[in-house]
Structures are given as structure tokens and as C-alpha cells.
Amino acid sequence: MLAAVNDKLKGLSKQMDIAIALLVVMILGMIIVPLPSPLLDFMLVINISLSLIILLLTLFTKSVLEFSTFPTVLLITTMFRLALNISSTRLILTQGAAGQVIDTFANFVAGSNFVVGLVVFIIIIIVQMVVVTSGSGRVSEVSARFTLDAMPGKQMAIDADLNAGLITQEEAKHRRKDLEREAQFFGAMDGASKFVKGDAIAGIIITIINLIGGILIYVTQQGMGMMEAMNHFGKLTIGDGLVSQVPSLLISVGSGILVTRSGSPKAFGTALGEELFGIPKVLMMVAGVLLVFALIPGFPVIPFLLFGVLAGTAGYLLNENEKTQVAAEKEQAIKEKAAQRTQSEKVQEESASAFQVDPLAIEIGYGLIPLADDSQDLNLTGQIPTIRRQCAQEMGILLSPIRIRDNLQLDPHEYAIKIKGNEVAIGVLYLDKLMIIDPGETQFDFDGIPAKEPSFGLDAMWIDENDREAADLKGYTVVDPLTVLVTHLKEVIRQNSADLLGRQEVKLLLEGIKDKYSVVIDELIPDIMRLGEVQKVLQNLLKENIPINDLVTILETLADYGNLTKDSETLTEYVRQALKRTIVNPYQDQNGTLHVLTIHPDTEELISQSIQKSSAGSIPVLQSAEITKIFDSLAQVHQQLDSMGIPHVLLSSPKVRPAIKNLISFNFPDIAVLSLNEVPNDVSIETEGMIEGSRN
Structure with a gap:
């Protein structure tokens, strides 16, 4: 039975696009077509239920991207409330009644005095317009501007994490997509927040129309007394206003909660509990203050004593748990450091061989020698295997070991990247500083060393480590010196990948796939083409940023056309046609x-x-x-x-x-x-x- 119900619900969820379209058309129809009182009651209940769902969703979402349709939902719900307002106004002015929901709201809030209901209604309007809507609109505007300004820096941070091996290529693509969706969300919210303000203003106008219009119509046309009309239509008007503005206030609060999220990966309630009650010393101090209040004559003893004991107990338990966690983290850190040292020794043995001319080398000034210190947890030597692995995955090339040596002829903070003994790039690092990258059209508010980010030429500045927290708060992208060098090195490799692909590297590539694809290799080399001719084609592809990790397709195409021509340019064009999807996808x-x-x-x-x-x-x-x-x-x-x-x-x-x-x-x-x-x-x-x- 439950399985059948679940299947039905899944089937209905697939038709939501049709249902939403019908809902929008229905909303527009409600503005024109009169609704009977029972149907209006039904619609008002739907409106209240929908506003509660939206409010609770904003509390339980972990990111704004989990509710990315909120700006559009805000528009639709606003139009739905206004359509209900128009329908209820029509009933109030024509029939002198507007259904049970509005009547119950009026009697429950206003009682026998509609002035009380009017005061409550005005307070709700003030809270919504002055506090919630105004604040949400300002936060949306600032968030949209800073999100757009910070996009280049955040994209650089994603590239830095990718270069450091902290994330995979797929994770980097996903994070770039989320970054784009986040910018679109805050941009849409900047405009959508105006709907809520307009809805509140429209609610005030409609309320005034209901009150004045109802009194005039029933006094002049129906012979009702002035005080009787004021009492009757005052209650109806306040009930109608509360029925529309209470759901509007709930959605406004939900909007404020959503746009003020600070990026915590947890639901609001979970994050609030951990942050508000996460420091044992604070809870113990609060417990002491509450117990003191309990001893002061005149204060209620039981509430202060109860909450004081609860706060003290919670603080003690959290303190014990924190001690256990710190001990476990220290033990884990010792294990990880031992494993890293073992790995560093293996890397050192692997990269210790010397070449007459290094295919790729990094020379550093004496001030940057600590970067190559294997005793440090994060060092350049430990990053080399990650860079080589990423180049193999992204471009399909196998890099020779990258040599790191000091050069006393360089300035202390300079480094140079050389390919086959020739300098192709140079940069400057300050190991005791951090690089901040300009997120947009702003000026650097720090006393640092102006610089250019070496990989992409962005405006940057070197600042002291003490200023890191202030830079984070101002939206700058903060990058450590090692990440700057690693990112620059990877970009140089990408731009010069064709020069780094020699015959030896091509031979290693072919040997790597020969176990599975020996037929095409034996057919192609040496009967149809020589190794050097295959190398020329692969270099031509890399020169135009085409990865060669689909090596089987490349070799099969060369085997098909290698007997027709030996011209590397013509053969490259045949290979490009075979790799058409790989070529087109990035653009x-x-x-x-x-x-x-x-x-x-x-x-x-x-x-x-x-x-x-x-x-x-x-x-x-x-x-x-x-x-x-x-x-x-x-x-x-x-x-x-x-x-x-x-x-x-x-x-x-x-x-x-x-x-x-x-x-x-x-x-x-x-x-x-x-x-x-x-x-x-x-x-x-x-x-x-x-x-x-x-x-x-």
C-alpha cells in the first residue's frame, strides 16, 4: 500500500511543471473571476500552509542553493496573496462577509473591539516593512554586489585547491557551477525583495479601501448605521488584512533567514546550537550569573535556579567532551605527520636523478629555500607528484621529474621556471606574507606590497599574516605563497605542454596502454609512422590546448590515414575531426x-x-x-x-x-x-x- 502511494507521489512530482503553470494562470483568473466564500476559505488555508512550508524550509536548508527557486516563489506567492486580497475585497464590498477564515481571524485578534485589531495590524505592517523587508532587501543588495565582485577571486581559490590536489576536476567543475548559481540567486533576490515591500504597501491600501468603501456602501445604499457599519467592516477589514499579512510576514522572515545565511554547511538550528552553546566557559559564567540572580530578593528563585543548574551542567559536559576531542586530534596529527615524512622520503628518492638538461626546473632565491624543506608539512617537493598527476589527468602528458634547485644569482624572494634550460617565467614570493587578490572594483585597504598574481595577471598585494582575518572579512581571496607558486607552475606547464612532450614521453605513453591496445600500436609503429611523426601530431594538438588523454582514438585515426599522407598538419586535422566532441565541449x-x-x-x-x-x-x-x-x-x-x-x-x-x-x-x-x-x-x-x- 505504502509503495503504491510513493509511486503515485513520484508520478505527481514529475508533473509539477504543469501544475505550477496552471497555478499561475489560476492566480491571474482569481483577480477577475469572483470566488464564493467556501472557495476563498480554501485558498486562504492554502496560502497560510504554503507560507509555513517556506518558512520552515529556510530554517532547514544548509545553503541558499538548496532553495534557489526562492526568488520566483516569492513573486508567485506575492501575486497569490494579492489575488486573494482582491477576491476578499470583492466579497466584503458586495456581500458584507468574506468567509469563516477572515471572520475568525477578526474575532480572535480584535475580539469586541476592532481598534485593537487595527493596532495589531499596524504593528505587523511596521515590523514587516521597517525591520524584516528593509533589512532583507539591504542584505540581498549587498550580497549580490559582493558575490559578483568576489567571483574572480573565488574561481582562483578553486583553481588553487585543484592545483594543490585538495579537490578533483569534477569537484572543481561542481564548485564553479555552484558559484555561478549563487551569484544568480543573490542577483535575483536583490530584485525579488522589492515584491515583499510592494505587497505590504498594497495590503495597507486594500485595507483602507475595504474599511472606507464598505462603510460608504452600506451606510448610503443599505441603510446601515454609521457605528454599526464601522464595527462590522472594521472587523472584516482587520481580519482580511491579518489573513494576508501574517503569511506575508512569515515569508518575509523566511527571506531574511535565507539571505543572511553565512555559508555554514549545516542547517540553521544545528549551526546555532553548536555556536551558541559550544563554548563551555561561556555556559559556566552564565550559570554563575543566573545563580546570583536567584539569591537576590524579589526575583523568582525557581526559574533562575533551574536555568543556572542546566547551564552549569551543560558547560561541564562540553568541557569534558572538548578534552577528549583534543587528545584524539593530537594523536591523529602525529600519525599524519609520520605518514607525510615517509611519503616525502619516497618522493625525494624518486626525484633525485639528474639530467644533462632538465625538461622542467624551478630555481629559487635563497630566501625561498624553506619552500623545499622536506621537514615542513607543506613544501614544494611534496606538491610535485600532485602536479604531475593532475597534468596527466587533464592534458594526458607524463611529466619528467621536476628539478628544484637554489640560485644565488636570483633575488632572495624570486623564483624562475625553466623549460629545457630556458627561463619562461619568473615571480616573487614572500614566505612571511600572504597574497590577497582584488575581488572586483575595490582598492586594497592594507599597508602591503603591491603585486600581480603571476598566473593570470590579476591585481594583488602581499600582506602580513596578522591581517588575514581582516582580509577575509573584506572579501579578498587570500592565498599562501606555496599555492601561488604551484598555480603559476601548472599554468606554465599548460602553456608549454607541447615543448615538454618529447619522444621519451611519447614512448612512455604508448607503453602505458600497450597491454590493452597492443594491436593499434603494433599496426601503426613502425610500419605506418615513426615515433617522431606521432610526436609531432600530439604536439600540434597540445599547442591548441587539446588534451591527448584519448590516445587510442588518436592512434587509430593515424593508422587509418597514415598511409595516405605523412604531413603532420594534415594528419592533425584528421585527428581533430575524430576528437570533435573533446574539442567542442569546453567552448x-x-x-x-x-x-x-x-x-x-x-x-x-x-x-x-x-x-x-x-x-x-x-x-x-x-x-x-x-x-x-x-x-x-x-x-x-x-x-x-x-x-x-x-x-x-x-x-x-x-x-x-x-x-x-x-x-x-x-x-x-x-x-x-x-x-x-x-x-x-x-x-x-x-x-x-x-x-x-x-x-x-
Whole structure:
């Protein structure tokens, strides 16, 4: 029986979209169509029940994202209350009655004196408008602004956690999605809070209309006495106002609770209990004060004595529990430190081999030598395996061990990242300070050292560790020096991944999958292609930020077309078509749409006719004026779409794609160039602009 009921409920939940649509239409209909008193009573009960559900939901949600539909619910419930107000007003003015619910509210609150009910109604309106609604609106406005301003810094923090190995790639995607939903929620709440204020104002106006209109109609048209009319319609008016404003107050309180949540991962009641009654010393001090009050003549002894004993007992039990927990944490910390030291020794043995020229190395000034100290819990040596593992997962490459050495020629706080002996990046760290990153259009309110975040060039500042709490409160993203270096190192690896993929690394990749996919490897190498030719294709993919972790598909495509051509550029295009979904996915928006910039047919034909082959690939040989025209057109559309936050790519025909990418790669390295053959048929395309050149 219960199973059948559960199945029915699941079936009904799937039809909620239809039910909500019918509800909205019904609300609009209630404004026009008169409702009989029994039906109005039924609707008022629904309104009260719905407001209680919303209030309790806000108390039990752990995050605003668990009730992300609240702004829309706020609008619908506001319209529902106003529609009920209009229906009750129609009944009051036409029939002199508005059902049992309103009548009961009026008699229960006002009794025999409607002035008392009027005072209560006015107090509720004041509490709602002046206290709850005003405060909720201000919190929503500030939260929306600070959430949007802090998004770049929070995204950096997510990347830092990902680089440090604290979260997985999937967890990082989920946190970025939650960050976007949170910004949308507070933005919507900033506007939705105005509905509640307007609802309160409308309630006052409707109440005045009910009172004055009812008295005038029944005195002038029905022959009712003035005092009798005032008493009768005063009660009805107050009852109607209370029936609408009490649910409105409940939802307003729920709105305030939801927007003032401080990000605790627990329900409000649980978090409040832990924070309000979580410090034993406070409870014991309160117990002492209450017991003193119990001894003062004139105060009630039993209440003060009872609560004093309860507070003292709770404080004692919490203190004993805290001692046990501290002892357990110390024991666990000792075990973790021993395990980390063992792991550090293994890493040191693994990375101790020397190379004639290091593929990837980090040189540090003498002031940064503590970063490489294995005796510390968090050190650069311990982060290297995590970085290598993440690069293998995200880009598909196997990095050689990363060498760390000191360099006395560098400034004490400088570090340099070198690839094959050549310096490709440099940065500055202060081990006794923390880096804060500007979350938006604000100024740094600290006396620190101005800097640039080395990975993405964001405005930053180095501050003292004593200022960390103040920086957190002001919304800055706070990053420790080790995380700054690790994030920079990973970004350098991503930008130079093609140079780090040598023949030895390719051989290790092939050996890693040979047990499962020996057939395709034996067919391809060396009969169809040499190892170096495969390496060139893989490097071409990495140059355009295409991961090579789908190595089987790449090798099978090369085996299919390797007998037809040995040109690495042409083979790369065949592989790109086979990896079309991997290529397109990063550039699709939330709805799966691919926003593209197209090239004018005349311009594309001009590029096609001017392509010349070189050791660097296909390059269009155009006049400088023509190139400038193309670049200006591309820059204009690209900047416009970037300012709107729309991801986009440049779409061309397969014939000219490599040439166009080589043409714009220096001036526009971040713009991906895709061919029509690289877009799956089920991916919707939306054209955002056209790139034009001019013939001379």
C-alpha cells in the first residue's frame, strides 16, 4: 500500500511543471473571476500552509542553493496573496462577509473591539516593512554586489585547491557551477525583495479601501448605521488584512533567514546550537550569573535556579567532551605527520636523478629555500607528484621529474621556471606574507606590497599574516605563497605542454596502454609512422590546448590515414575531426550552444588562395593592410563578446583552418579556431559575428 502511494507521489512530482503553470494562470483568473466564500476559505488555508512550508524550509536548508527557486516563489506567492486580497475585497464590498477564515481571524485578534485589531495590524505592517523587508532587501543588495565582485577571486581559490590536489576536476567543475548559481540567486533576490515591500504597501491600501468603501456602501445604499457599519467592516477589514499579512510576514522572515545565511554547511538550528552553546566557559559564567540572580530578593528563585543548574551542567559536559576531542586530534596529527615524512622520503628518492638538461626546473632565491624543506608539512617537493598527476589527468602528458634547485644569482624572494634550460617565467614570493587578490572594483585597504598574481595577471598585494582575518572579512581571496607558486607552475606547464612532450614521453605513453591496445600500436609503429611523426601530431594538438588523454582514438585515426599522407598538419586535422566532441565541449555554454564567429566567404577565399607551406605549417601570405583589416574586425567582435561573458570560437572551413590559426595565434592566442568538420551534428551553433577583410 505504502509503495503504491510513493509511486503515485513520484508520478505527481514529475508533473509539477504543469501544475505550477496552471497555478499561475489560476492566480491571474482569481483577480477577475469572483470566488464564493467556501472557495476563498480554501485558498486562504492554502496560502497560510504554503507560507509555513517556506518558512520552515529556510530554517532547514544548509545553503541558499538548496532553495534557489526562492526568488520566483516569492513573486508567485506575492501575486497569490494579492489575488486573494482582491477576491476578499470583492466579497466584503458586495456581500458584507468574506468567509469563516477572515471572520475568525477578526474575532480572535480584535475580539469586541476592532481598534485593537487595527493596532495589531499596524504593528505587523511596521515590523514587516521597517525591520524584516528593509533589512532583507539591504542584505540581498549587498550580497549580490559582493558575490559578483568576489567571483574572480573565488574561481582562483578553486583553481588553487585543484592545483594543490585538495579537490578533483569534477569537484572543481561542481564548485564553479555552484558559484555561478549563487551569484544568480543573490542577483535575483536583490530584485525579488522589492515584491515583499510592494505587497505590504498594497495590503495597507486594500485595507483602507475595504474599511472606507464598505462603510460608504452600506451606510448610503443599505441603510446601515454609521457605528454599526464601522464595527462590522472594521472587523472584516482587520481580519482580511491579518489573513494576508501574517503569511506575508512569515515569508518575509523566511527571506531574511535565507539571505543572511553565512555559508555554514549545516542547517540553521544545528549551526546555532553548536555556536551558541559550544563554548563551555561561556555556559559556566552564565550559570554563575543566573545563580546570583536567584539569591537576590524579589526575583523568582525557581526559574533562575533551574536555568543556572542546566547551564552549569551543560558547560561541564562540553568541557569534558572538548578534552577528549583534543587528545584524539593530537594523536591523529602525529600519525599524519609520520605518514607525510615517509611519503616525502619516497618522493625525494624518486626525484633525485639528474639530467644533462632538465625538461622542467624551478630555481629559487635563497630566501625561498624553506619552500623545499622536506621537514615542513607543506613544501614544494611534496606538491610535485600532485602536479604531475593532475597534468596527466587533464592534458594526458607524463611529466619528467621536476628539478628544484637554489640560485644565488636570483633575488632572495624570486623564483624562475625553466623549460629545457630556458627561463619562461619568473615571480616573487614572500614566505612571511600572504597574497590577497582584488575581488572586483575595490582598492586594497592594507599597508602591503603591491603585486600581480603571476598566473593570470590579476591585481594583488602581499600582506602580513596578522591581517588575514581582516582580509577575509573584506572579501579578498587570500592565498599562501606555496599555492601561488604551484598555480603559476601548472599554468606554465599548460602553456608549454607541447615543448615538454618529447619522444621519451611519447614512448612512455604508448607503453602505458600497450597491454590493452597492443594491436593499434603494433599496426601503426613502425610500419605506418615513426615515433617522431606521432610526436609531432600530439604536439600540434597540445599547442591548441587539446588534451591527448584519448590516445587510442588518436592512434587509430593515424593508422587509418597514415598511409595516405605523412604531413603532420594534415594528419592533425584528421585527428581533430575524430576528437570533435573533446574539442567542442569546453567552448559550449550552459545550454550546450556553440557561439561562433564566421569568416566572410570572400575573405576565406582570399586566405585560401594565399596559403603557403613552411616548416611551421600553413601560413597565408597576405598584404599588411589586409591582415590589419582582419585583425581589427576580429578584435572588435572578440572584445564585445568577452565583455558580455559569452564563450566563442572562430569557425572556418577545414581547408583553411590551420592557416587561420597560424595567422592569428600570436595576436589572439586565446581564440580557438574550429573547422566545420569538428562540430558534431547534434551541437547547436549560434553565429555572433562575421570577420571581414578587404581586397586591394
